[in-house]
Amino acid sequence: MRKKIILLLMLPLLAVGLWSFSNDDRYFELAKNIDIFAALYTEVNTYYVDEINPNTLIKTSIDAMLKKLDPYTVYIPEDDIEDFRTNATGQYGGIGIMSNNINNRHLVLNLYKESPAQEAGIKIGDEIVMIDGRSIKGMNDDEVGKLIKGQSGTELLIGVERNKKDYIEMVVKRKKITIPNIAYQTILDENVGYFKLTEFTRSASEDVQNAVTQLKSAGAEFLIFDLRGNPGGLLNEAVAICNMFVPKGSVIVETRGKTQAQSMSYTGQNEALDLEIPIAVIIDGGSASASEIVSGVIQDYDRGVIIGQKSFGKGLVQVTRPLSYNSQLKVTTAKYYIPSGRCIQALDYLHKNADGQAQEIPDSLKEAFFTTNNRIVYDGGGVDPDVKVPMTKVSAYTENLIKSGLLFDYATRYYYRHDSIVEPTAFQLSDQEYNEFSQWVDRQEFENSSEIEHAIKLLSVAADEDKVYKQLTEEINTISEEVSRLKANGQTHFRKEIKRRLELEIIRRYYYNQGVLEATLNSDENITEALSVIRSDVNYAKLLNK
The missing domain is CATH 3.90.226.10 (2-enoyl-CoA Hydratase; Chain A, domain 1)
Incomplete structure (x- = not known):
């Protein structure tokens, strides 16, 4: 067994040239360590108390080794080759959705126009709960993605929960999806x-x-x-x-x-x-x-x-280098x-x-x-x-509201209560509509901790334990109370940024990502600056030292 492992591990070196071992100490060290690794693996496989999965163990060791180099040098097993090809070609066999796990719910975040998913009736906001009769509860994004992708022309059965109340099953035929560069x-x-x-x-x-x-x-x-x-x-x-x-x-x-x-x-x-x-x-x-x-x-x-x-x-x-068993190595070769x-x-x-x-x-x-x-x-x-x-930054309150999925869920709720909205560049929520959203959030469970609260807790504990700083307790409590006040009125204090992000999420339901881009152009500070620079001959020439 051990001899077979050593032979398999050394085959790439033999391909390079056996003469190298006698002329280069590096190759001797490489051969020696491969021998040690093979011996170690054999002993673990033979004597470890529980059964081990050789694929998992070897991949873990490969990943740990490559991690020592840089995050871009990676081993690509056969199961992940299709994802790698998608990144290079922009094409894959699938149904044309973008999805992600938000609070243990696998949600459809966006659709490509005229995609199989859109034609079958899948909508943004749908929660995917079943694929081909198999529950996806507990699966991560990669596992779900592998179930959805497949050969063009094949069908899959998808079960979704819509607007947190209706369960719908749809047959979707996969086809070649091309991710647009522009x-x-x-x-x-x-x-x-x-x-x-x-x-x-x-x-x-x-x-x-x-x-x-x-x-x-x-x-x-x-x-x-x-x-x-x-x-x-x-x-x-x-x-x-x-x-x-x-x-x-x-x-x-x-x-x-x-x-x-x-x-x-x-x-x-x-x-x-x-x-x-x-x-x-x-x-x-x-x-x-x-x-x-x-x-x-x-x-x-x-x-x-x-x-x-x-x-x-x-x-x-x-660059990618082919390995045995249809696997590949993506390795950093140059700067x-x-x-x-x-x-x-x-x-x-x-x-x-x-x-x-x-x-x-x-x-x-x-x-x-x-x-x-x-x-x-x-x-x-x-x-x-x-x-x-x-760079425009949002408050921790707004970030938590986004991460909680509440903005996303309310946009879905709004979509099913309004058949249509005006064009993306003109859409705005009224004060009454925003107040309705605010009241709805108040009725939900909303985890809203922040880094500053965590820091205050640590400071408070440190002050209690140190006599020198105990006199700061009153000031710490004052800061804590002010943070709590801001949180309690978060939807008022941060109304402008929350309202805008909710509007964009609603626009996405009707006009997809393209509508969101269209809606943000006029208020984009970078685009405003770019317009100002390139339309001024004097400023443009000055910046380029002409």
Whole structure:
């Protein structure tokens, strides 16, 4: 048994070349440790008091080993291959819903238009309780997702609870679902083209080219390119998108890895789509990887202005390597460097602190680089916007209201009491409607603890235990009473932000995510700033050092 395990584990090394073992101490250490691991596993399997699951045990050990490297180097077993392909291609066999577990209820959060789910009659707000005669109670999101996805053309029976009272069963036929790269595009203020890119799957560059062409045909003389919340995707798609706005032959990105095969330079292979149209790219802390290549290239070539908040800071490149039994390894092979020469990787995974956490690259080690027009930019911490727009934060009270699912449930309740609403840009709740919501919340069980309350409790305990600080008890109690007062009147104090989020959730029931995007454009501070910058020739040129 042990010899078989050793042989299986060593097969990849034999493929590399047995000569390496005699010439390289690293390969000897690798072989030695594989031998130790095989011996250990054999002993555990033979003598451990209870029966063990070899798949679970081995996967746990693989995951723990890879976790020591970085969060992007992962083992993909055969069961998870379809999810991995979905991320790369934007396609999967399914029914076209977005769902999530909220307070132990698996709820439909959104639908794709003309999807099998929509055609079968599934609605946003439905709670999925049964799939093919099997209760999903206690399952996590991944387990439910695997039951819903399947081969195109096959059917599944879904049972849902609607509006917390009606149980409905529906037969839904799966088909190939394509996740759209561009969530929304429109013309703002008559001549500003806007589009939001949410994915970098295989058709992303084609979709962007089509969007820009359509917007220009509709009268766009300026472009706003929204990359907020886009986690990245395929490197070649990011390169192709950059090529649309910089001259053919321009260096777009370089990858530098351990081997020559992983060290490459990517240049623009095609003539640019438009070298003149003013561009504003909007980013935030959720813009990562391919999003940072696009925004970084636009910044380094002074091709447009970057608006928003600092990006995530992922400057690592991964490739997939095939393993036995239809499994794969996604492994970090290189760092990428954008035209100015900087790498935007924010965390140093090689040098971790005592508790194993990767450390942020300190400012003292960050290096200055220069754009085409000699503007200073820095490495080691994501892409810094040229125009910073503070991130809008909501109160802890509102966050708890959202997490509780009460906003979601009330939006569903509203939907079933109103056949229709006005268009997304015009919809608003009346004062009476908001008061009805407020009264409804008061009748529900609402867990509303906050970090500040937890801190007050700790401070109170510490003050009681320490004579020196016991005199602060009265002040601590005063603060606690003020927090309680704010909580008791939370729906009044935070009315504006609660009301707006409830309105958007209601809009989603009638117009889906596209309606929500449409409703937020006019009040979006980042878009307002972008419009202001690109429509002012003087400010735009000044920011780009022209």
